[in-house]
Amino acid sequence: MSEILYRNRRAVQLENEHLQIVVTREGGHLAAILDKTTGVNPLWSPPWPTIEPSTYDPALHPEYGGNSESRLLAGILGHNLCLDLFGGPSDEEAAAGMTVHGEASVNEYDITVAGDTLTQKTTLPYARLAFQRTIQLPSGARRATITETVENLDSWDRPIAWTQHVTLGPPFLECGVTQFRASATKSQVIDTGFSDVGYMKPGAEFTWPLVPTILGGVEDMQLFTPRKVSGAFSTHLMDPERETAFFSAWNPTSGIAVAYIWKQSDFPWMGIWEENRGRDVPPWNNQALTRGMEFGASPFPESRRKMIHRGSLFGVPGYCWVPAKSKVTVQYAALVQPVAAIDDLDL
Numbered sequence: 324m325s326e327i328l329y330r331n332r333r334a335v336q337l338e339n340e341h342l343q344i345v346v347t348r349e350g351g352h353l354a355a356i357l358d359k360t361t362g363v364n365p366l367w368s369p370p371w372p373t374i375e376p377s378t379y380d381p382a383l384h385p386e387y388g389g390n391s392e393s394r395l396l397a398g399i400l401g402h403n404l405c406l407d408l409f410g411g412p413s414d415e416e417a418a419a420g421m422t423v424h425g426e427a428s429v430n431e432y433d434i435t436v437a438g439d440t441l442t443q444k445t446t447l448p449y450a451r452l453a454f455q456r457t458i459q460l461p462s463g464a465r466r467a468t469i470t471e472t473v474e475n476l477d478s479w480d481r482p483i484a485w486t487q488h489v490t491l492g493p494p495f496l497e498c499g500v501t502q503f504r505a506s507a508t509k510s511q512v513i514d515t516g517f518s519d520v521g522y523m524k525p526g527a528e529f530t531w532p533l534v535p536t537i538l539g540g541v542e543d544m545q546l547f548t549p550r551k552v553s554g555a556f557s558t559h560l561m562d563p564e565r566e567t568a569f570f571s572a573w574n575p576t577s578g579i580a581v582a583y584i585w586k587q588s589d590f591p592w593m594g595i596w597e598e599n600r601g602r603d604v605p606p607w608n609n610q611a612l613t614r615g616m617e618f619g620a621s622p623f624p625e626s627r628r629k630m631i632h633r634g635s636l637f638g639v640p641g642y643c644w645v646p647a648k649s650k651v652t653v654q655y656a657a658l659v660q661p662v663a664a665i666d667d668l669d670l
Contacts, residue, residue, distance in 0.1 A: 325436055329354055330373055330400065335434045337441040337458060341465050342659055344441070344458060347400060349375045351432040351443050351456070354400035356467070356659045358579055365572065365581040365659060366401030367492030370610040373398050376429040388605045391417040395428050396606055402489045402657075403428045405617075406473065407450045409484035410624030424488065424624075426450055451477045452645070466658040475645040482642045484630060486619025487590070487655070489583060493612050495574050498599065499549030501614075502665045505570040507531035507559035507593060509637045513623055518554025520601040531559050544595065547614060554601035558622040559593045560637050568593070570616045573665035580662045584670055585618060585655035591639050593618040 325336045333348040338359070345355040355364040371386070376398040379387065387393040391412050395403075408425035411417070422429055426447040434443045441458045453474040460467045475481050495501065512534065514526035522542075524535040533541040534557060542548075544557075561568035570593060571582035596615035603609050617624075620643040622636045633641050645651050662668050 330368060332373060332375065332398070332400070335436060335441060337436055337439070337460050339439070339460050339462050339464060341463070342460060342467070344460060344467060346432075346434060346441060346443055346458070347398070348434060349377055349431050350398045350400070350428050351404060351430065351445060352398070352400040352428070353402035353458075356581065356657060358659050358661070361577055361579055361661070363495055363574075363577050363579045365491050365495040365579065367490040367496075367613050368400060369396075369492075369606070371606040373400060377431065386605050391421065392423040394422050395424060398429065402487060404454075405484060405486040405488050405619065406447070406454060407452060407481070407483035407485065408627060409486040409619060409621045409630070411626055413626045413628055416627075421449070425484070427454060446476075451475070452481075452483070465660040466656050468654065468656050470652065470654045472650050472652045473645055474650045475647055478647050480647050481645045482631065483645055484619065484621045484627075484642055486594075486617050486621060487583070488615060488617045490596075490613050490615040491572060491581070495572075495577065495579065495581070496547060496612060496614055497574060497576065498547060498551070498612070500574065500576060501547040502573045502575070503545050503547070503570065504665055505531065505559065505593065506562045506565055506568045506587075508562050510534070510557055510559045511622075511636065513556040513558070517556045518601055520552050520554045522550070522553055523555045523557060548597065548599060550599060552601050552609075553597060553599040555595075555597040556624070557595050558636070559595065560639060561587045561591055561593055561618070563587060563591070563639075568618065569670050570618070571665060571668050571670065572616070573662065573668070578661045578663065579659065580665060580668050581657070581659050582668060582670055583616070583618065583655060583657050586653065589653040589655075590618045590620060592620065592622045592641075594623065
């Protein structure tokens with residue numbers, strides 16, 4: 324067992340000649356996909372110290388805020404799983420102790436490594452779902468194959484949100500430097516006041532990658548914003564004419580690129596979240612720089628009620644079903660590799 328401490332967190336690593344993959348025991352976050360030659364991990368490590376979610380106490384840890392997001396933020400790293408909620412709980416769910424993005428991002432996982440494969444398992448007691456993820460990293464490979472299975476433990480069909488909250492951060496993410504590509508098509512800016520420092524036109528529909536701005540004109544989302552302070556969220560329908568969907572990102576300073584590839588029918592949506600030193604409340608404190616590339620079954624982060632009421636966007640469903648006493652399995656891939664230019668990346 325390759326058990327380690329990663330940023331003072333209990334974690335397990337899987338590695339080969341090129342990459343080191345780190346998964347936390349609590350939260351099950353894919354905290355790092357580290358290029359061993361350059362030392363670059365494209366995934367986000369927040370600027371605040373993280374703790375195990377099980378140790379979070381609002382009375383003892385005011386530095387993480389004091390709301391339904393705080394337990395998640397106390398332990399968040401890199402790529403976290405949103406299941407069976409993508410967004411915040413309702414007021415009643417929050418009062419009952421439910422957290423933003425659901426139990427999967429704060430639960431403890433049983434993690435084992437056998438050969439080139441890491442397996443992580445947990446059960447969500449309130450959602451009544453069992454979850455398993457395997458990450459396979461063959462010798463010599465720069466591409467990891469990730470397989471996830473959600474099992475419905477109840478005797479009722481269940482509508483769920485299921486989103487891969489992949490968040491990129493510094494030093495890989497640089498304002499005005501890091502480039503992006505994606506198989507996105509129809510897009511929409513979130514229609515609420517998502518950020519006090521937003522620059523995208525709320526509710527605007529557009530075609531990737533040119534997003535309408537508040538001041539008029541459009542901005543190319545393929546280049547990370549050069550602004551000193553900003554915040555945004557937009558959702559993107561991945562091309563339904565393609566069997567596979569993808570996003571890729573490249574930092575020309577390091578020459579390292581990261582990409583995720585998945586079946587469009589499994590996860591038709593990708594939300595793009597931007598937090599650029601815009602949130603002044605704890606634990607953000609105007610310090611965080613992130614871009615989330617959040618692919619999943621739902622277009623927007625919202626409560627379960629709003630997800631069900633929305634139903635669909637652009638005629639495409641905004642959640643998925645897990646039948647009673649049944650399992651649903653998806654597979655996707657993540658890769659990190661050096662390239663001379665983003666368009667040289669072989670997906």
